[in-house]
Amino acid sequence: MKYWWPAASRIGMGMGLGLIAAGILVLSFPPSPPTRQQIESQARALGMVYREEVVAWAPEPAATRPEPAKEEAAGGPREVEVYIPPGFTSSQVAELLARQGVVPEAAAFERLLQEKGLTRRLAAGYHRIPVPAEAEEVATILTRSRKSR
Numbered sequence: 001m002k003y004w005w006p007a008a009s010r011i012g013m014g015m016g017l018g019l020i021a022a023g024i025l026v027l028s029f030p031p032s033p034p035t036r037q038q039i040e041s042q043a044r045a046l047g048m049v050y051r052e053e054v055v056a057w058a059p060e061p062a063a064t065r066p067e068p069a070k071e072e073a074a075g076g077p078r079e080v081e082v083y084i085p086p087g088f089t090s091s092q093v094a095e096l097l098a099r100q101g102v103v104p105e106a107a108a109f110e111r112l113l114q115e116k117g118l119t120r121r122l123a124a125g126y127h128r129i130p131v132p133a134e135a136e137e138v139a140t141i142l143t144r145s146r147k148s149r
Contacts, residue, residue: 090119
């Protein structure tokens with residue numbers, strides 16, 4: 001047993017001195033902070049922009065506030081075109097549909113979406129909805145993928 005102890009102590013001391021020397025070297029050459037230009041280029045690579053560069057977007061007035069849905073003079077049902085902007089929540093969609101006369105009550109329609117697990121499946125874009133229509137049919141139409149015009 002007396003033979004391994006001197007070798008082990010030299011190895012341990014060598015590792016300790018090596019760690020101390022490495023720490024001194026690292027601390028003596030601290031990294032320089034990034035420049036403003038480097039920070040900005042990294043932020044832009046991640047998709048960030050300045051507030052002044054953002055263009056405010058508003059939906060088309062005709063697409064967001066059409067007249068309330070009414071049956072045509074001929075007595076038959078008609079279709080209403082509804083525009084759902086990207087990022088609208090289920091409550092915003094329900095309120096929009098209630099304002100346009102597609103659903104009678106926003107809260108009831110939102111509750112239906114929650115019960116069926118469709119709150120995150122609403123597709124943004126233009127949708128043609130027959131009026132009058134059942135709430136389930138409206139929910140099915142709004143969860144189909146649509147393309148913007």
